[in-house]
Amino acid sequence: KGAGLISGAACPTCRGNEEQALSATLLNTRLFFNFEKVTEWNIAARRAAFTVDTVINFSLRLIGGVGILFLAFYIYRQILSLNINIPLGLFSSDVWNLQSPYLRVFLATFLIDLYTVYRTMRAQELEMYVIKKEYQKNEKRDAQIRSVSINRAFSRFALEVIENAYLFALQNHYSEVLPLHLLAVLIAHPHSNIILFRLGINPGALAGKIKHGLQGLLYQEQQSGQPKRMAHFSPETKLVILNAYMEAHERGGEKVQVWDLWTPIADIEGYAKEILYDLDIETYKMRHVGQWVQVEEDLRRKTAFRRAHSHGGFFARHGMDRAMTAVETKTLNSFSTDLTYMASRGALPPSLGRAKEIEQVFTILQSGAAGVMLVGGIGVGKESIVDEIAARMSADMAPDILRDKRLVALSVASVLAGGGAEGSAERLYRALYEAAHSGNILLFIKDIHYLVGVGLKGEAGASTVGMDAVLTEALQSRRFFVIGTTDYKNYSLHIEHSPLRNVLTRIEVLEPNLEDTVLMLEARAPFIEGKHGVFFTYQALTAAVEFSNKLIHTEHQPEKAETILREVASSVATSRGRRAVVTDQDVAKTIAQKINMPIARLEKSESEKLLRLEEEIHKRYINQDYAVVQVSAALRRARAELRDERRPIANFLFVGPTGVGKTELVKRIASVYFNSEKDMVRLDMSEFQEIGGITRLIGEGETPGLLTESVRMNPYSVLLLDELEKAHPNILNLFLQVMDDGRLTSGEGEVIDFTNLIIVATSNAGTKKVQEYLASGKRIEDIREQFVKKDLLEWFKPEFINRFDDVIVFKPLSEENIQAIAQLILTDIAGKLESKGIKLRIAPGAVVELANFGFDPLFGARPLRRAIQDHVQNALANYLIAGQIGRRDTVHLEPGGVIRIEKAAEL
Structure with a gap:
């Protein structure tokens, strides 16, 4: 508890000193906060002392400023009276008259200026700072632990x-x-x-x-x-x-x-x-x-520093050779940028979240290795690691082996540009020679794989000395270090077979986790905020990471989250103006608009819509109540984020006779969840009855697959697998993997994401059995379990059926259902006529008559559309083309197939 006592006796560590009882040890220093100094009297005394110091410092600076003004006024008068040339004339003894009161005032204040400098330096000496991290053990440090009060830190x-x-x-x-x-x-x-x-x-x-x-x-x-x-x-x-x-x-x-x-x-x-x-x-x-x-x-601070030194034209363009023994590197400087110099000027962006990789780099370089190679996916932040290393070297927060060294970024493009292979190799050789001769260079080579395969040509045209071999030979001298970067693909293609692999230690730069990605975004957010004039909340950054992890699988973090932030910032700045606050809801809405999929936090209107989803679907869907209830429940689970995000949103198997509304319900799912019936990928599985259909689905070589390419282009949609029972068994095994893992590797080797799809398979398998059960008087709800566990197994394996969230058995449509469907179709036709300024009035008897024409127990509702097409749509089309129907007219659909036109009154 920090009382300084153990079982009533003085603690051997703090010796009973309560103030040191709670302490931390850093680098052989026990740190404690002296709470005895926090009293009313001490607080008042410290604040009074601070006020007095502030007044004294201000007064001294004011007096010093007055002295400088007197000096400037004195020089101005002398210039006018003596007509001297500037600046050489100021060195003439005639200019300086010690009898002048202006000069005497300046000399008096100059002593005060010296005292002010002394006070400032003394205050800096007495100042206490937080102990910095050390990267290697200091053998000279006294092993005796000392206690230090941290109040002044x-x-x-x-x-x-x-x-x-x-x-x-x-x-x-x-x-x-x-x-x-x-x-x-x-x-x-x-x-x-x-x-x-x-x-x-x-x-x-x-x-x-x-x-x-x-x-x-x-x-x-x-x-x-x-x-x-x-x-x-x-x-x-x-x-x-x-x-x-x-x-x-x-x-x-x-x-x-x-x-x-x-x-x-x-x-x-x-x-x-x-x-x-x-x-x-x-x-x-x-x-x-x-x-x-x-x-x-x-x-x-960095911005203020750059502004203060913005006119410092005497600084070297490519930085300076920092060590006193450094050698000039003209060729290297012409093809490179000094990152340590840029870091010292505050010109590099900050970097967070890669402490582990940076420590690995330091450890490997301290071990005596020639260098490291950062290998990771595109966009994971390999360059930001190098920027942070440069910043630490500039601030002397790196190991001793990197002290007084320059981190220099070599431009491979500049080295390779012009002069052919021989000229490029010559330039690289000279740059590397200078780096080795200088002895204070840590070389950064971005995309180091570009050096592989480029070199001098022999008489037979074969490459004799590759640029990677030149670099390898130079590194073996251990007179300079190299940090290279590449991605997995180019490492496999080029570096694996290059001698560089043997001299550069590989460090994996993995995609960061959620917390580290948020840290990286925090380092980049100020630049996005400054460009668009908006402000991010922490929740907005977290949302960008979470949503991009869920919905974007073709890019890597933190790049994909940063891309989202830029899009959201631009959108918010456009819609709400500058100085707007970007929240997690703004991120969700922007992404939802982009992918046409609901992901934002539920608002009241949408919540009400989801709670009455069955009613919403039934607005344009007749019958099949059990199917609608099960589908609605699955969509609510997905919207509430209670599903397994490693699998597709939902996997359904719709089983039933033709024409009962299986495909129509799939369209309603796409319309309700993805806001459009167009967000549907449809595959007719009767076209994949042979085993070679697998190649057609996933592709081969450079030929894209029908399935993988469609899903890659439409990752947020409904995937309809029509007539699934006709597909080859091996193709069913392919979809078993998709429904289980939510991933599928294409023939090109690309991993396609299925986790944002709703997969619906339709089948007529076993429908004869269903009709027999219904004919015997059983309800659809009663026969489902027996049908799925027994009859359906004749068509599909148990493990395949178990991958579906639900197997929904559709029952045949009744005459009343057909009449309701006929009314929906005619209402659609009425809507199209209304867009032309024409009204359609439908008599109830006409609907019943059309339903009777289109009713077929064997084919369900399919004949109905043909009946309406033959008896209604064809006639209306003829009237429209002939000009017999115009705006403001009314069309009456009556029993007996009669279409009567009521012309509008003349205006």
């Missing part, structure tokens, strides 16, 4: 939060300073506004919860009956403050900032953590947002 604002929490507890008669008091003070601090904004927290709601907690805490203390004592920091609060230091250490910060206090509050058990958890704020989210704020602060 906290920024002024972070220290004020701790002090104000103490004063708040003291003034309101609390006996302990709890994390809840820290939280109460934090939400009022200006530096916390960005934290609350990014997390989408309503400050009023949070303040209300904190107030309620504080009131309950005070009531408990009053009811306890214990004597009052001076407020002191609880062990939990001490741990929060100590962990805040560790947070700053982990992110490489110089000082403990206000946002470093938020993460441990969300992590350490207590009422404050419960409040944040209730608002869906967990430790990792708070840590991510803290790092995001730090990225923005660093970018602001």
Whole structure:
């Protein structure tokens, strides 16, 4: 508990010192926060001292500024009176008259300027910073552990939060300073506004919860009956403050900032953590947002630095040879960019989320290897790893083996451009010679596989010395290092058979997980925000990652999530203007519009629609109530995200005689879930009765497959497998894999994603049995189990049937069903006529008559369409073409096939 005692005796580590009882050890240094200095008197004294120092520093700078003005005025007068040339004339002894009061004032203030510089340097010496990470053991460090107070490592604002929490507890008669008091003070601090904004927290709601907690805490203390004592920091609060230091250490910060206090509050058990958890704020989210704020602060500093040095034309274009013993590298500089120089100027984008890979690079280089090769998919962020290494080298946060070295990006395109193979090889050789001779180069070669297969040609035209061989030979000298990048395909095609494979250690750069991807987006979000003038919430970044993981499988993270953010930012800026806030709902709506599939959070209107989905389907679908209920339930599960996301959205098998509405229900599914009947891929399985149909479905070589290419082009749709029972058994095994894994590899080797499809197979298998059961008086609901477990097995294997979420048996249509379908078809015709300005009036007797013409127990509703086509549509087409029907006319459809035209009154 941090009391400094163990079983009543003094702790051997802190020797009973309560202030050091809660401590952390970093690099042989025990760190503790001296809470004895946090008293009313000390707080007042520190703040008064800060105010006095601020006034003194301002006064000294003001006096120094006045002196410089006097000097400028003196020089101006001398120029006018002596008519001297600038600047050489200023070195003349006639110009400087020590009797001048202006010059004497400047000389007096110059001494003050020197004192100001001394004060500033002295303050910097006394300043304390967070201990930086070290990448190798320091043998010279004394093994004796020393104790250090970390109070001065906290920024002024972070220290004020701790002090104000103490004063708040003291003034309101609390006996302990709890994390809840820290939280109460934090939400009022200006530096916390960005934290609350990014997390989408309503400050009023949070303040209300904190107030309620504080009131309950005070009531408990009053009811306890214990004597009052001076407020002191609880062990939990001490741990929060100590962990805040560790947070700053982990992110490489110089000082403990206000946002470093938020993460441990969300992590350490207590009422404050419960409040944040209730608002869906967990430790990792708070840590991510803290790092995001730090990225923005660093970018602001870098931007200010670049502006301050924007006129520094004396800086080298390609950087400088940093080490005192470095050799000039003219050829290398002409084909490369100095990344360490760019990092020192703040010109490289920040990078987060690749600490593991960076540590691997450092470890391998320290082991004596010639270099590393980063191998990963396109868009996983291999270059960002190199940028971060450059940033760490520039900030002296890299291992000693990289100290005073330059990370130089060699442009392969520039090396290969012009001069043919011989010229390219010569340029590469000279650049590598300079790198080796210089002794301070870490060479970065993007897409290093381009060097393979390019080289000098022998007399017979065969390649004698490849560029990769030249690089390999140079690396064997161990006088410089190389970091190369390539993707899996090019590594397999080129690097596997190149000598580079033996000198460069391979590091896998895998697609990052959700948390690391969010971190990477935080580093890139400020640039997107700056371009479009919008602001992202943390939930928007998380949504971009989650949705892209679910819905986009042809690209890699973080590139695909970043692409989504750019599209959403552009859309929101266009629709709501600049300074708009981008939320997770904006991300979902933008993606939903792009893929024509509902993924946004359910709004009231859509919720009501889903709850009465059966009614929605039945608006244009007759009968088959059981089928509609089962399909609606599956779509609700999918929309509520309660399905297995590794499988298709739903897998259905529709079994029944022809013409009973199996295909029509599939169209309604596409219309309701994907918003259009066009979002349907249809395959007639009677065309795949031979085993060679597998090749037609998945493709072969460069020939795309009918199935894989259709799904690749329409990944968000309904896949209809018509007459499934006619397909070859091996093809059924193919779909067994699809329904189980949600993936299928095409003949071209590309993995096709089926997880955003609704798969519906239709079949007439066993329908004779169904009709026999129904004829015997059994209900469709009663015969389903027997039909699926017994009769259907004559057509399909049990393991195949089990892959379907539901096998739905369709019953034959009755005469009443046919009449209702006839009414729907005629209503569609009426709608088409209405678009032409013509009204259609349908007599009930005409509907019954048409239904009788189209009713066939064997073929269901199929003959009905032909009957309506023959008796209604053909006649209407003739009247329209002949001009006998015009706008505002009314057409009456009457029994006996009579079509009567009622002409509109003349205008």
